């Protein structure tokens with residue numbers, strides 16, 4: 001991958017009607033992993049997330065809580081920001097749809113659509129699910145109820161403005177089919193294509209007369225904008241767009257828009273149609289991940305079976321939580337989660353895996369120093385091809401390049417769990433290497449090859465730490481520091497240069513520390 005590209009990644013903006021849960025945490029974490037990776041390879045990166053704060057649903061929740069919608073969402077937004085902070089999320093922007101700048105820019109964009117004739121006066125009659133903030137057709141329902149919320153949609157009939165969605169059907173179908181506008185995984189692309197072919201795009205109501213908690217249409221203040229229409233615009237207003245289609249921020253288009261399958265259909269129709277109408281380029285790629293199920297059931301704020309990310313952090317720590325969530329499912333497929341599975345994985349992969357590898361490697365290096373067998377005594381740094389050759393088969397650099405290549409490709413293709421697997425396989429490999437060579441015996445025997453073996457282990461551990469950085473930033477920092485290196489210096493180096501084998505100085509001084517992941521007592 002060439003460096004110095006731009007990388008703009010976004011999450012959906014989450015409804016500010018309840019605390020963040022594992023679902024929104026999963027998407028946000030995935031975006032963070034990608035953003036950290038792209039910053040690490042030197043790309044100009046912007047990571048945007050935020051909150052969706054208008055509409056009937058939020059107004060109803062606020063009323064139930066006895067608060068004004070603004071007061072209500074202010075409190076929730078503070079919670080979102082706190083949770084993201086506690087998970088070491090490095091978003092560059094946080095957009096709220098109640099931000100004045102978002103409101104102004106959205107009004108300008110909607111006015112533009114109206115002036116160009118893409119929005120027209122009409123009447124809408126249909127079934128509406130407040131939980132989804134979407135109109136439903138009979139086909140969408142199961143036993144007359146919304147399958148996502150288990151509630152019967154309301155019959156609605158009102159004067160409204162309509163958006164000419166149908167006008168974009170053919171063009172969008174072509175762009176999706178030809179991958180000019182990529183939807184991944186491919187199964188999701190096919191789903192969208194069959195939706196286009198079987199249902200087609202009909203014009204949609206894009207204003208509400210009865211909903212006061214929303215953005216007023218500038219040409220008819222009796223109406224507020226349909227919440228999805230203005231919410232989509234966040235992806236542009238969140239990077240400073242003021243609503244002028246001719247002046248699009250340089251970070252646009254989004255390189256990756258992440259979301260779960262629940263909101264793919266609206267994202268694959270209304271949003272790109274709005275962009276086409278505004279003559280603004282489409283996002284490059286959507287990546288759609290699956291759902292976390294608990295007891296086989298969808299987790300949702302509206303259903304109420306929500307797991308708080310804070311509970312996970314309390315039990316597994318920040319990096320433990322990040323690891324467990326990112327490895328819980330193939331990215332793009334559904335995953336079934338449970339506390340039991342998390343506990344087992346924590347002990348197997350983190351306490352016995354990474355944690356143990358770091359502890360035994362650093363302790364051994366320290367023992368060597370105490371035994372007077374410090375690395376420089378035994379080892380000449382294998383930092384040139386010539387020296388590598390001289391060291392012959394004893395140097396363990398062979399798979400490193402391939403591992404980095406696989407890791408980078410997986411990250412580029414948003415196979416996040418696969419990239420993590422490369423790191424975990426490396427950890428297993430190193431553990432096996434240590435067991436095979438038994439350096440503690442070599443130290444006792446004063447074996448002259450001890451230095452080479454230990455150098456291999458420590459240098460490869462440096463590579464593991466770099467690969468772990470997007471996933472477990474704290475652990476990455478600890479490993480790098482324990483290898484006697486300056487973390488900030490190390491992480492800000494040009495990655496391509498820094499992933500050559502043999503860069504660890506042979507006089508490095510390992511720094512033993514406490515256990516990275518103390519084993520959980522699961523019984």
Ligand code: MSP
Pocket residue numbers: 011012013014015022023024026027052231232234258259260261262263290291292293298299300
């Ligand atoms: N506000 C809209 C999105 C507007 S974007 C212009 C919305 N908000 S939401 O709060 O319901 O968030 C939906 C998103 O949260 C999903 O697409 C997904 O990213 C994440 N998840 C919510 N529940 C989830 C699971 N149970 N599992 C995985 N992700 C889920 O829709």
